[in-house]
Amino acid sequence: MDSEPHGMSSEPHSQHSELNLEEGHIKDDLPLLTSSSSSTSKPTTTDDKPGPSSSSTPEPDIEELEKQCAAYARHDMYGTMGRAKLPWTQKVLLGIAIITLFPLRVVSATLVVVLYYLICRGCTLCLAPNQEHEDEQDDYSHMGGWRRRIIYWFGRVLSRALLFVFGFYWIKETYRDPDMDNKFNDELEVNHDSNEIERPGAIISNHVSHLDILYHMSSSFPSFVAKKSVSKLPLVGLISKCLGCVYVQRESKSSDFKGVSGVVNDRINESLQDKSAPMMMLFPEGTTTNGDYILPFKTGAFLSKAPVLPVILRYPYEKFSPAWDTISGVRHVILLLCQFVNYITVLRLPLYYPSQEEKDDPKLYAENVRRLMAREGNLIMTDIGLAEKRVYHAAIHGLFAKR
Numbered sequence: 001m002d003s004e005p006h007g008m009s010s011e012p013h014s015q016h017s018e019l020n021l022e023e024g025h026i027k028d029d030l031p032l033l034t035s036s037s038s039s040t041s042k043p044t045t046t047d048d049k050p051g052p053s054s055s056s057t058p059e060p061d062i063e064e065l066e067k068q069c070a071a072y073a074r075h076d077m078y079g080t081m082g083r084a085k086l087p088w089t090q091k092v093l094l095g096i097a098i099i100t101l102f103p104l105r106v107v108s109a110t111l112v113v114v115l116y117y118l119i120c121r122g123c124t125l126c127l128a129p130n131q132e133h134e135d136e137q138d139d140y141s142h143m144g145g146w147r148r149r150i151i152y153w154f155g156r157v158l159s160r161a162l163l164f165v166f167g168f169y170w171i172k173e174t175y176r177d178p179d180m181d182n183k184f185n186d187e188l189e190v191n192h193d194s195n196e197i198e199r200p201g202a203i204i205s206n207h208v209s210h211l212d213i214l215y216h217m218s219s220s221f222p223s224f225v226a227k228k229s230v231s232k233l234p235l236v237g238l239i240s241k242c243l244g245c246v247y248v249q250r251e252s253k254s255s256d257f258k259g260v261s262g263v264v265n266d267r268i269n270e271s272l273q274d275k276s277a278p279m280m281m282l283f284p285e286g287t288t289t290n291g292d293y294i295l296p297f298k299t300g301a302f303l304s305k306a307p308v309l310p311v312i313l314r315y316p317y318e319k320f321s322p323a324w325d326t327i328s329g330v331r332h333v334i335l336l337l338c339q340f341v342n343y344i345t346v347l348r349l350p351l352y353y354p355s356q357e358e359k360d361d362p363k364l365y366a367e368n369v370r371r372l373m374a375r376e377g378n379l380i381m382t383d384i385g386l387a388e389k390r391v392y393h394a395a396i397h398g399l400f401a402k403r
Contacts, residue, residue: 061399062080062396062399065392065395065396065399066080068392069384069388069389069392070292070293070380070382071289071290071292071293071295071380071382071384071389072289072290072325072326072389072392072393073290073325073326074290074321074323074325074326074327075290075321076317076319076320076321077090077319077320078319078320078327078335080326080396080400081326081327081328081331081396081397081400082326082327082328082331082332082335083400090319094335094338097337097338097339097340098334098338101337101338101340102334102337102338105165105166105167105337106337108165109162109165109166112158112161112162112165113162113235113236113239114235115158116154116155116158116239117235117238117239119150119151119154120151120238120239120242121238123143123147123150123151123242124140124143124147124238124241124242127140127143127147129241130142138231138241138247139231139240139241139242139243139244139245139246139247140241140242140244141223141244141267141277141278142277143242144276148276151242152221155217155221155239155242155243156217156218156219156221157218159214159215159217159218159221160218162214163211163214163215163218163344166211166214166336166337166342167336167337167339167340167341167342168211168342168343168344169341171215171344171345171346172343172344172345172346173345173346173347173348174345174346174347174348175348176347176348176349176350176376198307198351199271199272199275199279200279200306200307200308200309200351201268201271201272201280201304201306201307201308202264202268202279202280202281202282202301202304202306202308202309203216203220203222203279203280203281203282203308203309203311204282204284204301204308204309204310204311204369204373205281205282205283205310205311205312205313206283206285206289206291206294206312206313206373206377206379207283207285207286207287207288207289208288208289208290208291208313208314208315208322208323208324209288209315209322209323209324210324211315211322211344212283212313215313215344215346216281216311217243219346220279220281221243221278222243222278222279222280222281223243223244223245223246223267223278223279223280223281224240224243224245224246224280224281224282225245225246225247225248225260225264225282225283226240226245226246226247226248227247227248228247228248230245230247231245231247243278244267244278246260246263246264246267246280248260260300261300261303264280264282264300264301264303264304265300265303265304267280268280268304268306269304269306272306280301282300282301284297284298284299284300284301284302284366284370285297285298285385286298286385286386287385287386287389288323288324288325289323289325290321290323290325291313291314291315291321291323292379292380293379293380293381293382294370294373294374294377294379294380294381294382295382295384295385296367296370296383296385297366297367297369297370298366299362299363299365299366301366302354302358302362302365302366302369303362305354305359305365307351307352307353307354308351308352308369309348309349309351309352310348310349310352310369310372310373310376311346311347311348311349312346312347312349312373312376312377312379313344313345313346314344314345314346314347314377315342315343315344315345316343316345317342317343319339320335320336320338320339322336322342322344325389326392326393326396347376347377349372349373349376352369352372
């Protein structure tokens, strides 16, 4: 959960930003697709090589694997799986941070999470969760009135406090539409054609790290798609229900189970009709990258035909990249909390209104939004997805296990 976006010399640079320039980015004049063009051509990619195969021989080395799956490769000081050899000066600094900074941040973060859990617990007392069917959603997305307002505002403030604890002392936000500079309302957008206030059907964001969720909570406090197991976690489970998360239940065999796309569409339509209902925040890539690439989009967020609000997140870094790939969760948290300052930059694009052609073709709608985000965010488009990522991670772990 990356190298610094170009044109931001006041913040730390990563070595990989130079690599991106050499490989080439999506051009500014990259055209959007039409139905005819999308049916005869594959999405633009700078990586024509296929993903690694478990049956390939001879066994590829780490450099070859990272070249084939560049969207998931780490390029920070800690390297693949966070296990690169460090200079002794960095080892000393890391040791000092583990003894001093790490425990302080762990305690502070725990207090913030516990405080918000208690607030959520108090607001949900004597309130039954939303549960239309035993196999469907179990959440508090229908909660309104003073309960919703308390959970909403405390959720935004405390999630930003949590980011501050993690070292994100300031967040640079840029609005592509000059008319919206310093006027952005977290849940509303302006329809310039009708001069009316309009809400996006969903917020669409690239996915780099689990920290993405904290930023979006602090910004607009939307609902997310999460695994069903999240709802059963201590503390976090109740918080996710108060967010109105849509839980993935792939194992459900109920004949009337709507599926994730059906529930997401219902939530989008509900939020458009009722401004007190939470908006949906979706990561259409379906998994995280190292922040320099953008993967093919799933169409679930675009089936409702509603306008979407694209948001692009970047994590500039000097030593440790907050991107969550190949590195274990425990090691990632330790290294993140031991880095005194972390950075995040946000680019908000104008509300994207689909054409009739895009409304009739969700795949076209999704691909055009992806191409727009790639162009505006200076991201590299690639055709690989979650399947290649799993093969890559398995291969990387296998190679390190043999060492």
